[in-house]
Amino acid sequence: MPHAIPILPDDQLAPMFARYDSAVRARRRHTLIMAAVVGVCIVLSCWMGEVRPLVFLAHADRLPNYFWSILPTLHWNTFFADLSEWYWNLDHWLKLLVDTIFIAYLGTLLGGVGAFFLCFLACANLVANPFIRVTARRFLEFCRTVPELVFALLFVVAFGLGPLPGVLALAIHTLGSLGKLFAEVVENIDMKPVEGATASGASWAQSVRFAVVPQVASNFASYGLLRFEINVREASIMGFVGAGGIGQDLIEAIRKFYYSDVSAILLLIIATVMVIDLLTEQVRHRLIGMEDRR
Numbered sequence: 001m002p003h004a005i006p007i008l009p010d011d012q013l014a015p016m017f018a019r020y021d022s023a024v025r026a027r028r029r030h031t032l033i034m035a036a037v038v039g040v041c042i043v044l045s046c047w048m049g050e051v052r053p054l055v056f057l058a059h060a061d062r063l064p065n066y067f068w069s070i071l072p073t074l075h076w077n078t079f080f081a082d083l084s085e086w087y088w089n090l091d092h093w094l095k096l097l098v099d100t101i102f103i104a105y106l107g108t109l110l111g112g113v114g115a116f117f118l119c120f121l122a123c124a125n126l127v128a129n130p131f132i133r134v135t136a137r138r139f140l141e142f143c144r145t146v147p148e149l150v151f152a153l154l155f156v157v158a159f160g161l162g163p164l165p166g167v168l169a170l171a172i173h174t175l176g177s178l179g180k181l182f183a184e185v186v187e188n189i190d191m192k193p194v195e196g197a198t199a200s201g202a203s204w205a206q207s208v209r210f211a212v213v214p215q216v217a218s219n220f221a222s223y224g225l226l227r228f229e230i231n232v233r234e235a236s237i238m239g240f241v242g243a244g245g246i247g248q249d250l251i252e253a254i255r256k257f258y259y260s261d262v263s264a265i266l267l268l269i270i271a272t273v274m275v276i277d278l279l280t281e282q283v284r285h286r287l288i289g290m291e292d293r294r
Contacts (some may be wrong), residue, residue, distance in 0.1 A: 070263040087264050093246060097268055100245035101276075103166045103238065104231035110167070111174025112224045115140075118175070119182035120208050125191060140183075144176025148234050152243040163244030170231050170238075181223045182216070189215045218287045225280040225287075232276050236269050 045051075072086040087093075120126055122136040148169045155165030193211035202210065239247025246265060253261035 070259040070266075072260050072263060086260055089261070090264075093249065093265060093268055096239075096246035096249055097272055099163060100235045100238075100247070101232060101272070103163050103243075103245055104170065104228060104235040107167045107170025107235070108174055108224065108228045108231050110171035112178055112227070114171070114175040115178035115182050116220065119179050119186060120212070122179065122183040123186045125187055125189075126194075126204075126208065126212070136179075137183075140176045140179040142176065143172050144180065146173070148173045148238070149241055152238055152241050156242050161242040161244075165241075166235060166238035166243035166245060169243065170234060173234075174227055174231060178223060178227055182220055185216045185219045185223075186212060222284045222287045225284050229273075229277050229280050232273055236273075 072082065074082045074086070118136055118140065121132055122140060124133060127133045127136075151169035151172055152165050155168045159165055159168075189212060193215070194207050197207040197211040235245050235247075236250075237247045239245045239249065240251045242248065246269065250262065250265045250269075252258075253265060
């Protein structure tokens with residue numbers, strides 16, 4: 001037989017419905033308040049940023065026109081000749097593109113090594129001393145808060161034009177960014193191996209080496225590859241401030257209105273970044289798969 005559904009008396013249901021209605025009204029009130037705050041922030045941001053929709057609509061055709069103007073003139077009958085004229089400086093651009101990749105690689109390597117050693121000091125589950133932990137975290141925040149171009153400008157003033165300022169700028173920003181990501185990975189590890197190593201008499205460094213690093217190595221490598229992808233794109237614009245790479249020729253072509261050169265360099269950068277992204281994506285997926293199978 002079907003179970004009978006009990007029906008409470010009205011004097012018991014009324015307080016329950018009242019509480020439910022009160023909770024619904026409170027939720028709606030909070031939602032409206034949050035929507036109002038977001039709306040006010042949008043208005044203030046538009047005001048401070050001098051966002052003018054009418055001006056934007058009036059000049060909206062300039063960007064498409066610019067992209068149209070940088071497109072090369074290619075004819076089917078003279079395709080290879082036009083292509084050769086479009087990439088007239090290909091050897092030099094490829095050299096600068098290789099420089100850009102090496103700048104990103106060296107910056108990622110230096111920053112990743114620094115992040116590897118500092119991230120353990122910023123973890124609450126490994127460092128009990130709050131002074132050491134807070135100092136490490138604030139240092140990592142400083143490194144990733146200042147934009148790479150600002151660091152590059154400072155290093156250009158200090159060391160002159162060339163790839164070195166770009167490498168140092170990317171290394172510092174990578175140190176801060178990867179340090180935060182690495183620390184979050186470490187704070188989510190299984191602490192039982194660490195406790196076992198400590199109980200057996202291992203020092204702090206030995207516990208990190210044998211109980212922590214094996215758990216986080218694949219994630220560290222995955223984040224490092226992801227950061228390398230980002231740094232390749234960042235290194236492409238380091239030349240804007242004289243910090244080496246292909247960005248120097250790109251900004252010169254933009255300033256001097258060498259339209260065909262702009263499109264040629266942009267296409268080289270896009271193709272390079274796409275290839276690197278595809279390759280590192282495959283490696284990262286394999287590393288994540290290895291971690292999931294553990």
